Amino acid sequence: MLRRLLATSLFAAALLGGAPASAPVQAQQPVTLNVYNWSDYIDPYAVDRFQRETGIRIRYDVYDSLETLEGKLSAGRSGYDIIVPTSEPTFSRLVRAGALRPLDRAQIPNWGNQDPALLRQVESSDPGNKFGAIYLYGTIGLGIRTDRVKELLPDVAPDSLDLLLKPENARRLARCGIAVMDSAIDVMPSVLRWLGRNPNSTEPADLRAAEDALLAIRPYVRAITASGNLMDALANGEYCMVLTYSGDVIQAQARAKEAGRGVQVGYVQPKEGAQLWFDMLAIPADAPNPEAAQRFINFLLQPDVMAGITNQVRYPNAVPAARPLVEAAVRDDPNVYPTSEALARTFTVTALAPAAERARSRGWSRFKAGR
Structure with missing residues (x-):
């Protein structure tokens, strides 16, 4: 928690300080760059450095859900x-709606620093990588208290969604x-x-099977809430x-260590294959300062x-040349940077047709309601 508080205070100082008197002449009447990002998702020194090097001021707002951003x-x-x-779903929806400005790669000479393999993964949401650069990425899996899970499920594979999705396991973990x-x-x-099915399936039988699997564990789930909570x-x-x-779990792990209360937190990237997601840097079509x-x-x-x-x-970020500069404890953690074998098992999701999206939403609502 100390790290987070320190980062917050430094961030505030960076924003309040603005560009120093020794900044370029244009800093006297600076352009203001308006940034809207997830909370706790930037290095405050990067914000300060950009302002100092360019004379451009940054107004930085944060959100905690994609719904807020889309709204x-x-x-x-x-x-x-x-x-x-x-x-x-948000980036791909904005692309299809014409709500984003195409990037001018001539103005982004560092574009080539990105990992081509990861850019290809993003093309399912942005064909040709026209509208976004990769900011950060990660996977979806299980955050666990390693000591308690091992105690309650000693005979269950520790790297599988079986830990959660088999009702007999969920029942034992409910307490x-x-x-x-x-x-x-x-x-x-x-x-x-x-379940061994296509994660992007729109077949009613597959969506119903996923709903049934979730309903089977619903009696043992204490909370369904925003990831930030x-x-x-x-x-x-x-x-x-x-x-x-994954990153939320890794941050929780760091906070548990700082608290020193003996809570042991670990991350499970499912052996069945984890969903790979990307947060993208994009420019709204009506941006005042593109x-x-x-x-x-x-x-x-x-x-x-x-x-x-x-x-x-x-x-993790998508710039391979950055990796040697990352702290060893972070870059060598396979939960931060998945191994090549684990990465090969990941999958990305694609946008669903409206009818399938509505069906999935109805199934999710029934899971939340428990019926």
Whole structure:
């Protein structure tokens, strides 16, 4: 928690300080870059450095859900120059709706620093990689209290979604707390993969099978909530198993160590194959300062800048040259940077047709209601 508080205070100082008197002449009448990003998802030194090097001021707002981001943009004239939507569903929806400005790669010479293999993964959401650069990425899996899960499920494979999705296991874990993030698009594809089915299936029988699997464990699930609510709860020992994003679990692990209360937190990337997601740097079509936005994207894609961000938030970035600059404890953690074997088992999701999306939403609502 100390690290988070320190980062927050430094971030505030960076924003309040602005560009120093020795900044370039244009700093006297600076452009303001309006950034809208997830909370606790930047290195404050990167913000300060960009302002000092360019004379461009940054107004930085945060959100805690994709619904909030989409709501801002759907109203029009959001005033933002940079947004950070997740590849599915928000980024792909914005691409299809014409709500994003195509990137001018001539203005982003650091574009080539990105891993081509990861860019190819994103093409399912952004054909040709026209509208976004990769900011950070991760997987979806289980955050567990390793000591409690081993005690209660000593004979269950420790690297499988069986830990959660087999009702007999969920029943035994219920007394120490199970939570699932409230996101159908992040949970149901993982359940389909565990069932041995296509995680992007739109077949009614497959969607029903995923719903039935979730309903079978619903009596043992204590909470279905926003992913941001799970980090501290896992770190404090409130839950012994959560289904959520890898980086949230890794941050919870760090907070548990800082608290020193003996809570042991680990991350399980499912052996069945984990969902791979990407948070993208994108520019709204009506951005007031698109040139400054492209300059910021180019700045972020520098290896040393991306390394600092990964060190701060413990999510991997897509710039291979940044990896040697990342702290050893972070870059050598396979839960942060999956091994090549684990990465080969990952999958990405694609946008569903409206009818299938409605069917999935109805199934998710029934899971939340428990019927």
